[in-house]
Amino acid sequence: MSNINKTANHLIVDWGTTNFRAFVMDAKSKMLDKKELPMGLLQVDDGDFAKALKSVLNGWIENFESLPIYMAGMVGSQLGWVNVEYASTSIDEAGLLKKAHRFDLPWGPQAVIIPGVSHQSETGAYDVMRGEEVQLFGLAKIVKQSSLDAILPGTHSKHANFVNGKMTRFASFMTGELFSVISKYTILGKGLPEQVDSQVAFIRGVKEGQLTNSLTSTLFAARTHRLFNNIEENEVLDYLSGLLIGNELKSLKNNHVFLVGGQSLCERYKIACTELSIFSTYISGDECFLAGMADLITVLNEG
Incomplete structure (x- = not known):
């Protein structure tokens, strides 16, 4: 055995x-x-x-x-x-x-x-999560903080707040799904050549996403920047990614946030945070999930 x-x-x-x-x-x-x-x-x-x-x-x-x-x-x-x-x-x-x-x-x-x-929320609308709550309680356990702000990047990115050991509020952002749909099925993404990694284009997108109050209008810049040679055709998706992430990060109220999830996607958020003078700390999503489940199982068995 x-x-x-x-x-x-x-x-x-x-x-x-x-x-x-x-x-x-x-x-x-x-x-x-x-x-x-x-x-x-x-x-x-x-x-x-x-x-x-x-x-x-x-x-x-x-x-x-x-x-x-x-x-x-x-x-x-x-x-x-x-x-x-x-x-x-x-x-x-x-x-x-x-x-x-x-x-x-x-x-x-x-x-x-x-x-x-x-x-x-204050408007009466509901938001939901399943699975991320385990990661968030695990995060609080790992960093030994009862009050914190966290982002869990993903298809539906989550922003959550903890105060005195309680999850007090959270919001979902469809950043990942929007990127997928826009890049595959709209004029902004169709017919593009093979893309290269361009941190310059990504950061440009982050800055413009942070400044805009009209995201659906600013998104069209993914096309017009190409037409007027402000970004190259092989940089469009990095620009688009930065634009969506930068706009998402407008909601942050504090200057420190924990990033929880896969390392590759969290690294993009970390670059965006650095550009926006937001201090961020990355913690593995798997590590947080297992720590959260371990703690919840202990509480269950003690009860």
């Missing part, structure tokens, strides 16, 4: 719309092994999540049928295994876990799905 099978204590699963990640953990919350697959919610046949999960674990972990499983992400959404009710801001770990959903797996042990979080 391998060391993994001898010391595995529980499993952690981050199950999203497009991707699946599972982590084997020991009793001290040390990761023993992990597996990543393009098996998001939309790839699960007939919504049979138990069968899909068992197919991953079978042959990987000999004693998986005895291990509890703790899950987070879109697996707890309307499209997921169970539609788990959101916890509302302002929220701490104990409040979040009051909404956690527990159930028995078909092969015996208990599973727990961590809920997402909702926030109602």
